[in-house]
Amino acid sequence: MNTKVTTIVAAAALLCLLSGVSQALTPYTQTFEGMPLPAAGRLIGDGWLVYGNAFNPSMVWMYGYGPYPAPNDGAAFCAVATGEGGVDQGSRQLSVYGDYQNQAQGGGNWIQANIFKEQTIVADDVGDTWVFAFQAKMGNLGGGSTAMAFIKTIDPASGYAMTNFVTADMTAIPATWGGYQVSLTIDAGLVGQLFQFGFMNLVTLFEPSGIFYDNVDFHLDDSTAAPAAALPGVRLAQNHPNPFNPSTRVEFALDAAGPVEVAVYDLGGRRIAVLADGTFAAGAHSAVWDGRDGDGRAAPAGQYRCVLRTAAGDVSRSMTLVK
Incomplete structure (x- = not known):
């Protein structure tokens, strides 16, 4: 099985991809709760793409x-499923599987199904680390089928050669929900290349291959973007641990005494919890978030912003709650 996966790495460079827009990489979060059910026919307006590769029984492209x-x-690539989540996943999930509409696998050929989102890397992205985090659980995958999550970079100027391929093997994950992530740091040589994150399945003989995913979160690792977390006289450290479950510590420091509020916000700008509020002396301080909102209810897994407000201004960090 490892031989098959290694061959896929080389063959994945043959993907013919859509061009991205010329702007910096942007965060993306999806819980799939707002996705249309099967009658709508596709992941409308959300930018997901699919691509298939066929290999012979010896894994030659x-x-x-x-x-x-x-x-x-339908029978190809993915669907929005219902009833597979817990409290943190809600009522709808993304089910990813092989392309069962491709009949070539009936003769023992292998069909690789890719579902992904794509952006273009620009100069402003250099030095940043981007994280693709998500939750997953086993579906009906069996037989010789394999599954993985990935980050890829593709160079259009070199015949769409693949220049990075960072993966998380999902083939043997448990039937209970867990958190996973992969990440990549952008270097200057990647400017102008395509950045993809998504999921891949490899299937033959119509064997089952389903994996369930939810709470997809593509975000910048703020520890690589220091200006967003510093002001003159005010410092906000990256929370630790991060990602976390069930709690995390936030540390901040002041050069002078003054009023402070430390609060947690979701990506929609809603305040979830207040961790500290009052006048603080100069020096180092810390607060703990237990993953609950102001009413004591467990917050759903996903990305949040920790915002430190002072008289000098606001600073923030990203934090990721997993379940």
Whole structure:
């Protein structure tokens, strides 16, 4: 099985990809709760793409097809599923599997199904580390099928050669929800290349291959973006641990005494919890978030912003709660 996966790494460079827009990488979060159910036909307006590769029984590449807008129902690539989540996943999840509409696998050929989102790397991204975090649990994957999550970079100027391929093997994950992530730091040589994050399945003979995903979160690791967490006389450290479950510590320092509020916000700008509020002396301080909102209810897994407000201004850090 490892031989198959290694071969895929080389063959994945043959993907023919859509061009991204020329702006800095941007965060993305999706819980799939607002996704249309199967009647809508596809992941409307959310930017997911699919691409397939076919290999012969010896894992020699035969052809590729796509990219196409991601299906939202049927026997190919993915669907929005219901009833597979817990409290943190809600009522809808993303089910990812092989392309069972491709009949070539009936003869023992292998079909690789990719579902991904894509952006273009620009000069402003150099030095940043981007994290692709998500929750997952085993579906009906079996037989010789394999599954993985990935970050890729693709160079259009070199015949769409793949220049990075960072993966998390999902083939043997448990049937209970867990948190996973992969990350990549952008160097100057990647400017102008395509950045992809998503999921991949490899299937033959129509064997089952489903994995459930939820709470997808593509975000900048703020520890690589120091200006966002510093002001003259005020310092906000990255929370630790991060990602975390169930609690995390936030440390901050003041050069002079003054009023301080430390609060947690979701990506929609809603205040979830206040960790500290009052006048603090000069020096180092800390606060703990237990993963609950102001009413004591457990916050859902996902990305949050810890915001430190002072008379000098506001500073913030990203934090990721996993379950």
